[in-house]
Amino acid sequence: MNRRQWLAAVGSSLVCWHNRGAALTNQKTPKLVWLVLRGAMDGLHAVLPLADSDLLRHRDKLVTAVQERAHPLDRGFALHPALPTLAKLYRQKELLTIVATSSGAKTRSHFRAQDILESGYNRADNESGWLNRALEAKRGQSLAVAHGVPISLRGRHLTQTWYPDHFVESKGDLFERLQSLYSEDELLSQRLMSGLQTRDKLSVIDQVNRRNRFAQLASSCGTLMRAQGGPDCAMLQLEGWDTHQGQVRRLQTKFSELDAGIVSLRTALRNEWDNTVVIVATEFGRTVAANGTLGTDHGTGSALFLLGGAVAGGRVLGEWPGLKKSELFMGRDLAPTSDNRSWIGAVLKQHWQLTDQQLNNVFPEVPPVRERVIKSDLVRDPTVLG
Amino acid sequence: MSRMNNDSEAVIAVNRFGLGARGSELAAAARDPRQWLTQQMVSPSYGASRFTTVAAFQQFSEYRQRIRDQRKAPAQNESSNMQDKGPSGAGIAPAKVIRQTQRALIFDGLWQSIMSAEPFSIRMLDFFSNHFSVSMTSIQLNVLAPLLERDAVAPHLFGQFEDMLIAVIKHPAILVYLDNTQSTGPASRVGKKRQRGLNENLAREILELHTLGIDGGYSLGDIRELARALSGWSISRPRDKAQKGFVYRRDMHEPGARTLLGRRYRDGDVEQGEQMLRDLARHPATGRFVCHKLAQHLVSDMPDEGLVDAMSAQWQQTNGNLGAVIRVLIAHDASWREERQKFKTPREFVISTLRALEIQEDSPPRFLRQLHRHLRDMGQAPFSSGSPAGYPISNRHWDGADALMKRIDWANTVVAVSAQSNKSALEISSRLFSTQLNGATRQAMERAETDRQARALLFLSPDFQRR
Numbered sequence: 001m002n003r004r005q006w007l008a009a010v011g012s013s014l015v016c017w018h019n020r021g022a023a024l025t026n027q028k029t030p031k032l033v034w035l036v037l038r039g040a041m042d043g044l045h046a047v048l049p050l051a052d053s054d055l056l057r058h059r060d061k062l063v064t065a066v067q068e069r070a071h072p073l074d075r076g077f078a079l080h081p082a083l084p085t086l087a088k089l090y091r092q093k094e095l096l097t098i099v100a101t102s103s104g105a106k107t108r109s110h111f112r113a114q115d116i117l118e119s120g121y122n123r124a125d126n127e128s129g130w131l132n133r134a135l136e137a138k139r140g141q142s143l144a145v146a147h148g149v150p151i152s153l154r155g156r157h158l159t160q161t162w163y164p165d166h167f168v169e170s171k172g173d174l175f176e177r178l179q180s181l182y183s184e185d186e187l188l189s190q191r192l193m194s195g196l197q198t199r200d201k202l203s204v205i206d207q208v209n210r211r212n213r214f215a216q217l218a219s220s221c222g223t224l225m226r227a228q229g230g231p232d233c234a235m236l237q238l239e240g241w242d243t244h245q246g247q248v249r250r251l252q253t254k255f256s257e258l259d260a261g262i263v264s265l266r267t268a269l270r271n272e273w274d275n276t277v278v279i280v281a282t283e284f285g286r287t288v289a290a291n292g293t294l295g296t297d298h299g300t301g302s303a304l305f306l307l308g309g310a311v312a313g314g315r316v317l318g319e320w321p322g323l324k325k326s327e328l329f330m331g332r333d334l335a336p337t338s339d340n341r342s343w344i345g346a347v348l349k350q351h352w353q354l355t356d357q358q359l360n361n362v363f364p365e366v367p368p369v370r371e372r373v374i375k376s377d378l379v380r381d382p383t384v385l386g
Numbered sequence: 387m388s389r390m391n392n393d394s395e396a397v398i399a400v401n402r403f404g405l406g407a408r409g410s411e412l413a414a415a416a417r418d419p420r421q422w423l424t425q426q427m428v429s430p431s432y433g434a435s436r437f438t439t440v441a442a443f444q445q446f447s448e449y450r451q452r453i454r455d456q457r458k459a460p461a462q463n464e465s466s467n468m469q470d471k472g473p474s475g476a477g478i479a480p481a482k483v484i485r486q487t488q489r490a491l492i493f494d495g496l497w498q499s500i501m502s503a504e505p506f507s508i509r510m511l512d513f514f515s516n517h518f519s520v521s522m523t524s525i526q527l528n529v530l531a532p533l534l535e536r537d538a539v540a541p542h543l544f545g546q547f548e549d550m551l552i553a554v555i556k557h558p559a560i561l562v563y564l565d566n567t568q569s570t571g572p573a574s575r576v577g578k579k580r581q582r583g584l585n586e587n588l589a590r591e592i593l594e595l596h597t598l599g600i601d602g603g604y605s606l607g608d609i610r611e612l613a614r615a616l617s618g619w620s621i622s623r624p625r626d627k628a629q630k631g632f633v634y635r636r637d638m639h640e641p642g643a644r645t646l647l648g649r650r651y652r653d654g655d656v657e658q659g660e661q662m663l664r665d666l667a668r669h670p671a672t673g674r675f676v677c678h679k680l681a682q683h684l685v686s687d688m689p690d691e692g693l694v695d696a697m698s699a700q701w702q703q704t705n706g707n708l709g710a711v712i713r714v715l716i717a718h719d720a721s722w723r724e725e726r727q728k729f730k731t732p733r734e735f736v737i738s739t740l741r742a743l744e745i746q747e748d749s750p751p752r753f754l755r756q757l758h759r760h761l762r763d764m765g766q767a768p769f770s771s772g773s774p775a776g777y778p779i780s781n782r783h784w785d786g787a788d789a790l791m792k793r794i795d796w797a798n799t800v801v802a803v804s805a806q807s808n809k810s811a812l813e814i815s816s817r818l819f820s821t822q823l824n825g826a827t828r829q830a831m832e833r834a835e836t837d838r839q840a841r842a843l844l845f846l847s848p849d850f851q852r853r
Contacts, residue, residue: 109565111523111772126773147765149783151773162788165763166756167795174798174839178846181830185848187785192794195787 029140030310030351031225031276032233033265034131034152037258038114039241041282042296043303044334045251046083047097047316051076054323059290065248073097075316082255085263089307093314096306096373098343100318102336103283104366108298110242113283118151120341120363128155130341130362131235134348135159137358140232145221152235160231162198162224164217169199198224214238218261222268225276236261241282245293262307274309277351277374281305281340287332288323301334304343310351312375341366343373350374395419397822398722402853403684404505406738407818411505416820423716426504427544427709430511432536437491439537439558442529443622443630445484449525450624484525491532492768493754496761499737500745507543510712512733513683514539517676518554518596519776520563522769530559531769544709547676547701548667551596552660555588556632558621564588564774571617571640584640589613591774597666599675608647614640615651615659673701677711679779686727687780690720726852729781732764734853735793739800739845742814764792794846801841811840824849 045062048070049055056063070078071087077099079087089095104122105113112124120130132155135142142159144150153159175196182189214236221234238258243250258280266273285302301321307313319337321327329335345368348354359368399419400407407415415422502508515535522528538557542550554560561567570582577583589612593604618639622629634656644651644658649665651658666672677697681689696718697711704710715721730738736757745753761767766784771777778784811831815823827847834840844850 126775147762148772158782160788161765161786163763163765165792165795166759167763167792168799170795170798173835174794174842177830177834177839177843178794181826181843181847184826188790188848188851191785191787191790195791198787199791 029232029275031269031272031308032347032351033221033225033276033278033308034233034235035261035278035280036114036117036150036152036235036237037241037280037282038237038239039110039243039282040113040284040286040298041241041254041302042243042247042251042286043099043101043282043301044285044288045247045296046080046255047073047099047303048078048080049076049099049320049323050078052320052323058288058323059296061294062247062290062296066252073316075320077316080251080255082252083259085259085266086305086307089262090314094307094309094311095313096311097316098304098306098318098338099316100301100321100334100337101281101304101340101343102285102301102338103281104339104341105284108284110283110298115151117281117283117340122365124151126151126154129153130344131233132157132159133362134352134354134358135233137354137361138232138348138352140352141230143221143224143231143234145217145234145236150235150237160198162220164220214257215260215264219264219268222265222272226269226272236265243286243295244291244297245295247290247295276308277306277310277347278308279304279306279344279347281344285334285336288328288334289332299333300329301336304340306343306347306373310374312372317371338369339366342369345369346371346373392416392419393820394724394822395722396422397819398724399423400505401738401818401850402726402728403509403716405499405502405508405734406505406741406850408501408503408505408741408744410817412817412820420716423506424713426506427712428504428507429540429543430498430502430504430507432494432498432540437487437533439530439533440630442487442533443558445487445529446526447624449481449484481525484529488522488528488532489755489758491529491536492758493751495532495535495768496737496754496757499733500740505741509684510543510708511535511540513680514543514550516771516776516779517679518560519771519774520559520769521772523563523772527559527563530557530562533557534559542708544712545707546667547672547706547708548664550708551667552663554596555592555616555659555663556619558631561588561619561621561632564591566616567620569613569617569619570638571614573641574617574639575637576635577638577640582638584610584613584617586610586613588619589616592663592666595775597672597675598669599671602669602671602675604647611644611646612659612662614642615644615646615662619656619659668702668705670698670702673706673711674698677701680711681715682779684715684728685721688727690718693718693720726848728853729785730851730853731777731784732761732766732789732793733768735851736761736764736796738850739797742818742845743800743841744809760796764789764796793851794842797845798842801838801845811837811844814841815844818844819849 048063048067050067066081069081071081071083072078073090077097086095103113103117105116107113115124115126118129119125129152131152135157142153144153144159144161145163146161147163149159149161178192179189182192218236221236224230225234238261240254265278269276281304282302284298284300286296286299291297321335321337325331327335341363345359345363345366348362349359349368351374393416396412396416396419399415399422400412403423499508518534518539520527520531520534522531534554534557538553539550542553564587565585566588569585570577572583586609590609592612593602593609594600598604618635620633620635620638622631622633626633636655639655641653643653646662651661678689678694681694681697693715697714700711700714758767766777815831827844827849830843831840834843
């Protein structure tokens with residue numbers, strides 16, 4: 001008996017991801033992926049406001065390096081050249097770009113602002129994440145592609161974590177022996193089965209890629225989510241956006257990495273993609289003007305992406321505040337005109353059917369926007385849009 | 387007490403309160419398990435490897451100077467072959483010096499846990515180091531975080547909690563991590579001149595995490611009053627030649643009398659904040675909060691109420707003498723129940739495994755570098771919880787499926803590379819559990835294909851993973 005057969009034999013009676021919702025209705029659960037870009041992505045470099053005549057005045061060297069190859073969007077905006085997949089999704093109406101958003105953080109400290117972004121409260125609570133509170137209401141399963149549980153998923157709802165490591169995967173009959181050894185220890189026995197099933201899902205389809213490059217993490221994430229009874233929601237993170245210098249080169253790399261990650265997530269999700277919303281957010285934006293080392297410093301407004309088969313995309317949303325000196329926040333930053341949380345709230349309302357009361361628990365005092373962000377055929381309750 | 391009882395208590399002493407047996411610890415504990423614990427109540431010492439906070443500040447100064455020099459002389463060596471360009475991109479070589487210091491401090495801490503002859507004292511150090519958690523989130527904190535543990539926590543492990551609290555709050559690591567270095571009283575000289583203000587972060591975390599606890603009955607007003615009292619608690623600047631480390635800046639300190647938890651504190655410099663911290667440390671709510679958490683750390687996620695009551699009462703009687711409180715815990719029957727209620731954290735798991743394997747001196751530094759990476763893979767790298775609340779204490783944060791798979795892979799690898807240990811799996815198990823090993827575990831080990839597999843099964847058994 002090899003491990004696969006053994007798993008099939010022993011594992012059939014055990015469910016890895018207990019899915020109360022699905023068990024009751026047998027309905028496909030709408031998937032959500034929460035992707036945090038850590039280090040403050042320059043929204044103005046991702047979504048270039050080329051129609052704004054003041055743009056070049058602030059950062060001509062940053063703009064001229066990329067504007068000719070940028071992918072045009074509506075309202076005079078364009079996507080960075082290294083984001084071809086996002087551009088394609090936009091044309092297929094599966095990407096919403098929201099400009100001039102903020103996390104609600106009034107600080108320029110990365111960590112503090114990330115804590116706020118993840119906790120969803122104006123004053124960060126490191127033990128309660130917005131996604132955890134949303135999952136409590138939704139009663140779904142979640143996975144953090146991380147070593148430990150990130151703040152977004154901390155709280156009463158219990159999340160799974162998975163992250164590739166540097167260990168040599170155990171082989172042979174050790175697992176069978178352990179299962180027998182754990183027969184009187186219910187928790188360890190259940191954990192071992194669950195762990196073996198996760199590993200199996202990954203190895204069957206992807207031949208588990210142990211490298212932790214973002215595209216591979218995203219692929220593994222999609223594979224796990226797609227699997228029978230897989231999690232409804234997952235969190236990914238991508239670091240390295242703090243571009244104080246050499247921004248043109250560094251963001252070229254980062255955007256390529258992001259774009260490749262979206263490709264592999266989509267590929268791995270297969271049909272589930274149609275049922276998925278990916279939220280891509282960062283803790284704050286960067287200064288409108290380039291600094292002395294061809295980079296940008298910590299700012300305020302940035303951009304938010306909602307993408308996936310379930311997204312009512314193909315639009316650039318968010319009021320544009322303008323880039324005239326007088327229009328800038330504190331004379332230096334892109335002034336935020338909306339709060340990330342109001343858009344995420346709309347996703348939770350339309351995609352997961354959270355009630356206003358539940359939403360108020362997820363994001364107190366930040367009501368969801370009334371804009372349609374999820375395709376109407378996926379909005380099961382027609383009243384949610386009011 | 388009968389010999390039989392001593393045997394089972396010794397197993398508990400070594401595994402629940404220690405870090406698993408190294409060598410013949412179990413035999414030593416069997417003579418008098420409780421006394422075996424109390425005689426370990428001494429602060430860990432850092433003999434030859436001693437690296438001080440003052441020395442760290444010296445390194446920071448050199449680091450900044452090198453960066454300034456590099457900026458003055460524009461980069462001729464653009465194509466430098468050094469790999470590491472930090473986020474700021476500046477200062478390549480000086481950053482390396484600091485990283486070496488950081489590594490040395492981390493590795494030294496791990497090594498000390500593996501080799502310690504006072505494992506109970508290490509468990510206490512781990513607890514309070516995590517209680518005052520500082521994460522390595524900047525080049526400065528990479529070095530300061532381990533120094534907080536050494537300089538401020540370790541010396542007071544079994545002394546008065548107030549001394550530990552004051553030493554910690556005055557340590558540059560916590561002042562930097564919790565943003566107090568620029569906190570300025572609005573009515574202070576600097577505050578009036580430059581329109582600067584308070585940063586309440588440190589005060590808030592002291593009340594919420596370090597002393598009273600979130601339900602400890604304080605108000606927003608109390609946070610502000612404590613923040614005002616701590617304004618001016620700062621660190622030396624590179625140009626401060628006389629002092630390195632903690633600096634009290636009177637011109638940033640909010641003048642005037644303060645009221646905290648209904649008690650009035652007269653106008654005073656650094657003593658005003660110190661007196662507040664002393665009173666907070668002695669407060670019954672603090673005693674209850676810390677004792678409960680300590681019992682959770684050592685005994686059970688849901689500790690016996692009688693045990694916590696007894697510890698808290700001792701706290702009040704002794705104004706928070708940690709040694710006295712610990713003696714109460716050791717003497718209490720609820721601490722010695724047979725049931726293993728705690729699931730080892732990754733750190734406890736790997737350290738106790740390596741102690742059982744009697745890893746020897748010739749192992750570092752490559753071994754320690756790997757160990758550090760493995761702890762990171764398991765989600766418990768030293769000084770990296772990412773939260774001032776530290777790593778979670780409860781089982782559920784560590785007993786997940788992915789966590790177990792990582793332990794299996796790690797244990798399976800480590801038993802292969804530790805062939806140097808000439809003890810058989812059964813010998814190791816008897817040094818850990820005497821005759822108390824679970825029948826199923828013994829059977830699994832006896833039936834194993836190889837002794838190597840038997841060792842893996844031992845370390846992965848419920849007997850070893852639960853304590």
